[in-house]
Amino acid sequence: MITCQRCKASLFLGTLFCPECGLMVDEDAASPTVSLPVDEVEEITTKPRQTQGPAMLTRQDAIAVRVMGSTVAIPLRGQQDYILGRAEPTQAILPDIDLNRYGAHEKGVSRLHCHLRYEGDSLMVVDLGSANGTFLNGTRLTPERPMPLSENDTISLGSLKVQVFRKV
């Protein structure tokens, strides 16, 4: 049997999509998501940010994300939602923001790791059942539960960190 990366359901060899959660099954042994040792995954390091307040990011803001350590800003423009992850050639659903160039594989980023999407006016982050988890300012997110984002929030995908900010 193989195990679904997201919901941990036991599946027969050769299953393409998990019947319990719908995730495309990653059976490609050549590039599985790297399982990080616990001390490399950020646990609670800062106090979770308030979910209400003037710093919350909304649809009216010009928003971008930046991988920590990089100077490149990736604007979120023109879409209702964005999937962050790492693209593989055999993948049916590709992430909108491919983090491969930032060492995503080594840092434990799943192919479809997390989702940034607008709910009403607010920008939210949702973990997509990633292997190594998504952390918002150090707090691990419950898979599939959207959390609102505020300016300068740090999202950790495994051990890769990105920051969301307003473009001036």
Next chain:
Amino acid sequence: MTSAAPAEPFVVDLNHSRTALQVHTEAQVLYTHIAVRPPARDDAVPAPPLNMCLVLDRSTSMTGERLDTARSSAVEVIRLLRPQDRFGLVTFSDKAELLIPSDAHLSPTAANSRLSEIQTSGATEILKGLRAGMEEVRRGAVGGTIDHLILITDGRTYGDEQACMDLADEAALEGIEITAIGVGEAWNDIFLDALAAKTGGQAVYIENISTLNRMLKQKFRELGLVYADQISLVIDTAPGVMLQSSFRTSPAPTPLPGGTTLRLGSLFSGTSLSLLLQFVISTIPEPLASFEVCTMHFGAHLAQTNMHLKSSLALSFPVLKEAAPAPISGQLLTAARSVNLYHLQEKALADARSGDSELGTRRLNRLATQLLEIGQGELAQSVIAEAEALAQDHKLTERGQKRVKYGTRALLEAHAEGPR
């Protein structure tokens, strides 16, 4: 793996999720996508005569816009009839009446006048309508016709479901296909799905009656393009192999009940008839040059020549110690993803029916996540609304669950090929 066998009068494309099976101590899954199409454009061949009966619910709940639209839609279809076509109309509530005999060849004006006589009253007894409609189709089935019954209802039938199913079995044997159209939210989707599927037909959800006209005209045009009908596939699985799921992905995406005898309906000129099969193969302890998964027996009625055809095909694969994953065709992958989402919603609805609101809610949320990932935001919102209803009220809404069910089914239509 793809193979194309250009044997007349069909071209069959087979795609599998594996080029080889693997030696394994546990079960493994194999997906097979089958697409059947006519060999070339065949527009020049005259389409066979259509022998159709519309069976219209006139129970009290159809009063007003529903009945008015059904009347005007029927007249629109009559306008499209060719001289060789037959069109009958039966109305029913707790009794059935033959309003327009199929050999009457009424003008649209005369038909309109006849249709204006319909009065709504009484309850929905589908068996009575089906029986009368079937008799009318049988009367016109003179050989070489496309025999089709369209049932339009907005209600539930009580106590006669099994008799309706038996009648659908008879229809299937006689080559009569049933399309069942459910209007609004009160009709029984499980029943109508099963009824239509027995004949290779489909159940259609119409949330708003205003779409009936367009839907009926589209159905009529499709039926004028039938290349082959009464298409069936009997799958003889080898010992240790189970057919876990079968789904027609095009035209009219629908799950296929009936175990290993699949009624696939009709193939239209210029299109493909496609289905996705999912096999579970038990332990294979050692390498083999060839492992036979199944033999498929294909049957069809060629509409234009009135000939019945049969052919068989064995599906075999080598078994290797290390069977590396092979590239999977986009068509198979798309079909497998959409069919999987359909099954996921079926599970969630079953959870809700059995009272497990927590599991049903979780599954609906997972479904919504997947739908968002593939850009189906509107459908995802319907799913989220049902998840919330289930979490709070421990039940789904009638409208919402039909939207989710037929919405996930329609995901496959986006990838299907329409008639030329």
